[in-house]
Amino acid sequence: MKDISSNKPLKIFIYISLFVILAPMVIITLWAFTNQWPWPNLLPTNYSLRGIKEIFAPYGKVFPILISSITLSLTVALLSAIIAIMTARAIVFYDFSGKELLDFISMAPNLVPSTVFAMGIHVVLIRMSLANTPLGVIIVHLIYTLPYTINIMRNLTESIGVDMEHQAYVLGASPWKSFLYVSFPLLLPGIIASITMAYILSFSQYFVTLLIGGGKVMTFSMIMVPFIAKGDRTLGSAYALVFVLSTLLVFAIINTLLKKFQKREEKSNWN
């Protein structure tokens, strides 16, 4: 590395970026634990647990909604990852008629804003009596996560190839077993990436859930946004904090579970 000194402006740019990313999160965390923060103080004058307590109060329904919201988004994420694995395998390993069309369709939701699609599909879902139901919301969320998860799984499937799995098959393993024991462990990093990606896309949705769920399907975003719209900083921040922390917790659990699974697989393979 020559002329290290020329890196200085770049380093400063990184520090500024990190500060700009992290500062709002610190401010939100402070607000979540604040009772009073009057003008023109730069720091709160009075800390309290009011916001957090209000969220988890037994009379409120926030905690059950948080759990059902996490369940809904996990369902979307798992289905999205499974469909992405299937689609990626079909596109990478097989030749079939309509392949180019399928390739295009799997990426098309990226080219149609979710607001436009949600208003278009709404009437269709009403007719199928799927509007205002969790299933309807899951389907629409799923359509919007698939371009991302298919993209992830496709690249990985391409780079792993089919040869090793084929060997297992030739040596007598069933197609399902040769997939499960050979390709699946290799696909795990992509599966984790797909699940987390689809989860965050689904858990963040506001407009689509509002329209398709019709206020009957309550997710965490749906109860958080009214406080932000009102400008209630204490409660809005408390909700935002729970949003971020619960997401990080879900990610950590997914990561450990799948990593554990991978280790077990490796062990059983070696024995």
Add this chain to the structure above:
Amino acid sequence: MNKKTPYILIMPIVLLGVLFIYGVINGIVQSFGYIPAFNLRDFTLDYYIEVIKSPAFLDSLKVTLHISLISSILAAVLGTILTAALVYTGHAEGKVLKVIKLAILIPHTIVALFSISILSQNGLLARLFYKIGLINVQSDFPLFLYTKNNLGIILGYLWKEVPFVAYFSLSLMSSINKTLGEAAENLGASRLKSFFHITLPLSMPAIGKAFLIILTFSFGAYDLPFLLGATVPKALPVQAHVEYIHPDLRHRPYAMAMNGLILLITWTMAGIYYLLSSRNRIKGDKHEGY
């Protein structure tokens, strides 16, 4: 392996794809005024013509283009600088990248809350200005939110999109710099020269694609303009939703015509992008021929 296998594998995506296309087409058909359920059966362009002629729509269109163009261009430039900074200071992986990923994970609704607590006249920035004597009363602080300049929305998008552009183009720029960029430097090119003549041009496919994604996203997005936008003019997707939930159901085709126009503009943006990028590729191929 079995001949049927691919068809079994693609069954779920085909089902969802059909539903997706059906939804889009259904919206477009409604935009031509054909909604039998509401007793509207004439196939007509009138709704489009009326929407395009109305000054309120043109104001909405201007505001939406203003927000998405400015935020996306700035995000692409700043994001590219951030990518380069990460590559050249050896932060292409590790803790710094984790922080950048954190910004991608935060939803736009929470970004709106950031804007409110920092940029409002009662926000932290206004307090800071007051403390150092730049303003004397709260109302001296310039308006960023719920106002026509939409600065709160643009800054909100930047907060999300600069890290996105960096994350999206990081792996390509990092690998190009490691191979071709450093080769050029070893052959005597200055670092700046090798960046502007080799690393940056070769990273453009990723940067361009990231730009297209954020441009079309911010043009059709609802959350930030809904939470931080002015009452008049509203961003197009917000205005379309207002028409959509209008108690008089005859307003429905207007909402759908606005959606049709949003689609048309989004696809025009994508079309221009593909034209430009394929023309550049042909030019590049010719160069290689020499």
